[in-house]
Amino acid sequence: MIRTLRLRRGFFLSLTISDTPHYQNVPFEIPDNWGWTTLEEISNYGDCYNVSVTDIADNEWILELEDLEKDTAAIIQKLSKKERNIKGVRHKFKKGDVLYSKLRTYLNKVLVAPKAGYCTTEIIPFNSYCDISTHYLCHVLRSAYFLDYTQQCGYGVKMPRLSTNDACKGMVPLPPLSEQQRIVMEIDKWLALIDQIEQGKADLQNTIKQTKSKILDLAIHGKLVPQDPNDEPSIELLQRINPDFTPCDNGHYPFDVPNEWKWCKMNDLCSFLSRGKSPKYSEDDKTYPVFAQKCNLKEGGISLEQAKFLDPSTINKWDSKYKLQTGDVLVNSTGTGTVGRTRLFDESCLGKYPFVVPDSHVSVVRTYEEINSEYVFAYMSSQLIQQYIEDNLAGSTNQKELYIGVLENLYFPLPPIKEQQRIVQKIEKLFSVLDNIQNAFRSVFVYTSKG
Incomplete structure (x- = not known):
């Protein structure tokens, strides 16, 4: 099967997919109109180059590994050289580059650069020159499939990492561009739903905590159960x-x-x-x-x-x-x-x-x-x-x-001792109801996450 991908510079790249020895052992089956390719075939790591920190102007955008771990585009900070306190060289990246860590601790942390800037050399900036959705590529790099690949070919003991060569040879299942965009929209929809559920879980836990606190407050003030003059x-x-x-x-x-x-x-x-x-x-x-x-x-x-x-x-x-x-x-x-x-x-x-x-x-x-x-x-x-x-x-x-x-x-x-007993029984009853609500929500959350 031959697929032709259009490059930004007006050239065309033909990829021979599935019918050559290089692609005989594909990771898994994909739809007929998809194809297998690699990061080096659909992106240009060579466009990135090293820049000495001394040549980086003050207030440039800087990205460190710790920032990438936060997994959000809001983390790129604009700092002075003195504030950065960094040495050596940095990779220069462009707006829209896919930033991918080589260190195993951060291997599933991927970011589409919202601005041009500089990053540690432990981060690879991939600049796609084909009709590829960078957000689709991010989802592939975050996937369990690709993470498993990186763990198999990583090296090092104290600080396991992925070589640039192995990263570039990582295989990517490639749908048509329109399908990539639909996939991204669908993933984003489900991730947004999961975020809502997680926030709802946090809100529920906070509400239950506050409710239990209020129950205890009523109990110690003598307002949780009625008094009995016969006690x-x-x-x-x-x-x-x-x-x-x-x-x-x-x-x-x-x-x-x-x-x-x-x-x-x-x-x-x-x-x-x-x-x-x-x-x-x-x-x-x-x-x-x-x-x-x-x-x-x-x-x-x-x-x-x-x-x-x-x-x-x-x-x-x-x-x-x-x-x-x-x-x-x-x-x-x-x-x-x-x-x-x-x-x-x-x-x-x-x-x-x-x-x-x-x-x-x-x-x-x-x-x-x-x-x-x-x-x-x-x-x-x-x-x-x-x-x-x-x-x-x-x-x-x-x-x-x-x-x-x-x-x-x-x-x-x-x-009175009998009221102590009634208070304890009431607390146990109310706490049990709240715990059941929390457990039921947790079950729904687990089910939804798996689904």
Whole structure:
């Protein structure tokens, strides 16, 4: 099959496709009116040339690999030589060139240059001189097929890359120009739809997060479930836990609560409130895990998958009260970005391990049995208390720390025990509905993306 492609300069290039030895092993079947070609046959890498940085004028357009990774035409920056702080040579490219990285990390990052400028020599500017849609070519270069080709012929270990020669020999399935344009329009339509779905997913996640926060806020203010005058007042619960308990009615509490509730301090509710200890770790023994900050997962819940393990010879130094129990509220107490993260422990996560102890970067809030620990967890997870923790951290910007005294003196609005239970049940019901909505949307998103 012979295809003739018109060049911009008025010449013609005839490509012999599919019926010559060079094209016997084509990657996959294509329609009859398509043809196989290569990048070197439909573009002119030779038009690009190297320019010394010292010869590039100030305020020229410069493109670095980090910019290409952002995958958007808005990233080409107009900077002075001093601001660029670059040396050596750069490739010059023209407006409309297809910019393609040779480094494996960026191999699926392709850009149609919106302006003329200069780029690092790790980027190849392809300037098509045939009737080729540059945007169609970009989609081919981003495709799983072409990425697989580049990974097969790439070289290097520390910084794998594609040679210019191999890049130019990369095979391109070529439809007629009008079909290229239709393909680009169809791809753009679906990519726009996916972008809308992704934005909708982000908006939904943000809405669900805000709704959960509002639910917790209503719960700790006594507005999530109705009060029952037949419930035992919480003052009696507190005095049963500690006969010497005396409320400190100083009138400076964070907000008003129902009459049956009573303000106290976190320390009044706890049988154990302490940070963990600095452990001696074992390199070989994997019997006794240590609960660290990373065990409080960022996305929610807890896990011992990344836990380190205690040196068995030091077990006697750990009092039994340090062994975590179901219902313990665990608060990360150090580290910028993680301090204040609050999770509820459940012994079901132990699996084969006999017990787990916390390290010194995690605080344990263990309430008396008469207190509903899930309600305590809800209070500690609320935006109000998370902000309180943030406002009362000590240390430098790079190493924030939550002192145990901040938790001990935290004011706590305690409902009657039966209302605590009703609040927890209501939270679980509402959160379950929100989680189902999020999971259903996630399923639709996965289905749409695959489709």
